[in-house]
Amino acid sequence: MTSxxxxxxxxxxxxxxxxxxxxxxxxxxxxxxATHALIRRGIKDLNLVAVPTSSLQADLLVGAGCVAxxxxxxxxxxxxxxxxxxxxxxxAGEIHLKDSTCPAIHAALQAAEKGVPFMPLRGLIGSDLIAxxxxxxxxxxxxxxxxxxxxxxxxxxxxxxxxxxxxxxxxNVWIGRERDLMTMAHAARASxxxxxxxxxxxxxxxxxxxxxxxxxxxxVEAVAVAAQGAWPLGLPGHYRADPAALxxxxxxxxTPAGFAHYLDRYGHERRAA
Amino acid sequence: xxxxPPDEAFRVEELLAxxxxxxxxxxxxxxxxxxxxxxxxxxxLARQRAQGRLLVSVLQGQSAFTDGGxxxxxxxxxxxxxxxxxxGAQIDGQANINLVCIGDYQHPQTRFAGSFGSAHLAFVVxxxxxxxxxxxxxxxxxxxxxxxxxxxxxxxIYRPGGPVALITSRCLFAFDxxxxxxxxxxxxxxxxxxEVVAQTGFAFDVPDIVPTTIPPSVETLRLLxxxxxxxxxxxxxxxxxxxxxxx
Numbered sequence: 001m002t003s004x005x006x007x008x009x010x011x012x013x014x015x016x017x018x019x020x021x022x023x024x025x026x027x028x029x030x031x032x033x034a035t036h037a038l039i040r041r042g043i044k045d046l047n048l049v050a051v052p053t054s055s056l057q058a059d060l061l062v063g064a065g066c067v068a069x070x071x072x073x074x075x076x077x078x079x080x081x082x083x084x085x086x087x088x089x090x091x092a093g094e095i096h097l098k099d100s101t102c103p104a105i106h107a108a109l110q111a112a113e114k115g116v117p118f119m120p121l122r123g124l125i126g127s128d129l130i131a132x133x134x135x136x137x138x139x140x141x142x143x144x145x146x147x148x149x150x151x152x153x154x155x156x157x158x159x160x161x162x163x164x165x166x167x168x169x170x171x172n173v174w175i176g177r178e179r180d181l182m183t184m185a186h187a188a189r190a191s192x193x194x195x196x197x198x199x200x201x202x203x204x205x206x207x208x209x210x211x212x213x214x215x216x217x218x219x220v221e222a223v224a225v226a227a228q229g230a231w232p233l234g235l236p237g238h239y240r241a242d243p244a245a246l247x248x249x250x251x252x253x254x255t256p257a258g259f260a261h262y263l264d265r266y267g268h269e270r271r272a273a
Numbered sequence: 274x275x276x277x278p279p280d281e282a283f284r285v286e287e288l289l290a291x292x293x294x295x296x297x298x299x300x301x302x303x304x305x306x307x308x309x310x311x312x313x314x315x316x317x318l319a320r321q322r323a324q325g326r327l328l329v330s331v332l333q334g335q336s337a338f339t340d341g342g343x344x345x346x347x348x349x350x351x352x353x354x355x356x357x358x359x360x361g362a363q364i365d366g367q368a369n370i371n372l373v374c375i376g377d378y379q380h381p382q383t384r385f386a387g388s389f390g391s392a393h394l395a396f397v398v399x400x401x402x403x404x405x406x407x408x409x410x411x412x413x414x415x416x417x418x419x420x421x422x423x424x425x426x427x428x429x430i431y432r433p434g435g436p437v438a439l440i441t442s443r444c445l446f447a448f449d450x451x452x453x454x455x456x457x458x459x460x461x462x463x464x465x466x467x468e469v470v471a472q473t474g475f476a477f478d479v480p481d482i483v484p485t486t487i488p489p490s491v492e493t494l495r496l497l498x499x500x501x502x503x504x505x506x507x508x509x510x511x512x513x514x515x516x517x518x519x520x
Binding site: 028053075078079086087090091093102106107127128132147149180 | 343373388
């Protein structure tokens with residue numbers, strides 16, 4: 001059964017050093033309050049998987065020294081520029097990169113979701129990505145005639161961590177339109193979800209909400225309330241990203257000292273309820 | 274913000290959006306990736322001209338997708354997406370694009386965000402339009418340092434799509450997939466052939482007579498400023514404000 005936790009730290013207990021942690025793209029419900037809780041705890045050696053891209057969250061975790069391996073199709077701050085700590089860590093050779101492409105990450109999660117060992121994907125052949133991904137295999141399509149295609153191994157994260165608008169007291173989580181969260185949660189061994197608020201009633205008994213609801217008993221290990229829990233990123237349909245805070249980050253994170261200053265200023269004062 | 278310029282005057286972004294809208298032509302479905310305000314303006318302009326018969330998916334903003342970010346790639350894999358825009362930190366004369374790094378991959382001198390969807394979309398979308406505003410030997414190179422997506426594929430590789438054009442702040446190139454080579458299609462007003470040759474790191478074909486890119490008409494500028502600007506302001510407020518003086 002899903003635990004409805006009183007604190008972020010309690011909810012995040014299963015996110016342990018060295019685990020494979022899947023997180024959503026910057027616009028889909030990023031658990032930023034939980035990310036700061038992990039950084040405060042001093043988590044390390046994460047195998048971080050961006051589904052399929054990340055912005056502030058990955059840059060913070062990399063900058064704080066929490067990440068050993070990063071699998072992603074793109075890490076940037078979007079309109080606020082390149083991701084400075086990611087860039088510095090790559091140039092210094094401090095993290096192991098598994099450079100990917102968006103649909104490869106989606107497809108590998110879909111393989112895990114189905115419990116099959118791999119998924120084929122078109123494209124890729126002729127991209128230098130292939131040389132950097134010894135885990136990808138090129139085969140001849142067994143149903144075709146001299147038709148090479150690339151197989152991607154199933155990607156099964158230990159934990160999927162994301163932020164959503166609502167959960168009920170049974171641990172069911174309403175994700176709205178952000179269907180990639182559903183795939184992530186299906187693929188992962190466990191999901192930890194922070195939400196804006198708890199919903200009185202059972203989301204699965206509401207026909208309009210149920211198709212966009214992740215059943216807690218099957219997938220969700222723990223839920224914690226974190227109001228404004230995606231801040232300074234946005235939560236679709238609820239609040240927009242905070243441009244001032246993101247500009248602040250882009251400016252401060254350009255240097256290690258500025259990055260530490262950002263963590264001091266933003267990482268400690270916004271403890272969730 | 275200053276008031277919008279008079280109709281005779283136009284900004285280069287407006288010219289580029291107009292060129293992109295023409296290249297989109299009579300497509301049914303166009304998608305625009307993240308951080309692509311000029312392609313988004315071009316696609317929304319094309320939709321204005323198509324009187325709604327064009328589906329535009331702006332990933333940083335409006336789309337008809339209900340199955341998550343992956344639906345774009347699933348659509349593309351099936352052939353339900355006709356046109357997509359890709360950029361590159363480097364683009365070379367064979368239309369290979371690099372979104373990863375400068376220098377050796379293991380010991381890069383510079384690192385960029387990553388390949389995003391390019392390694393799939395460049396293969397399966399019938400008409401990929403390459404776009405790079407900065408047109409210098411730094412961005413348009415003879416050979417990219419890392420191939421995020423190749424411009425062409427050898428026979429036997431599944432490749433229904435690929436690049437058809439490259440638009441920069443100086444000119445429009447057409448890409449010939451058979452010959453794996455760019456041809457100068459038109460020079461934007463105020464730009465010269467010598468300049469483009471000097472600022473391009475790769476060799477390309479030049480026709481005997483090089484046309485000038487048709488500037489945006491008064492009607493096009495009206496559509497851009499009155500219809501497209503407000504539509505684009507939600508996803509790209511800073512772009513819309515600076516280019517269209519839209520608040």
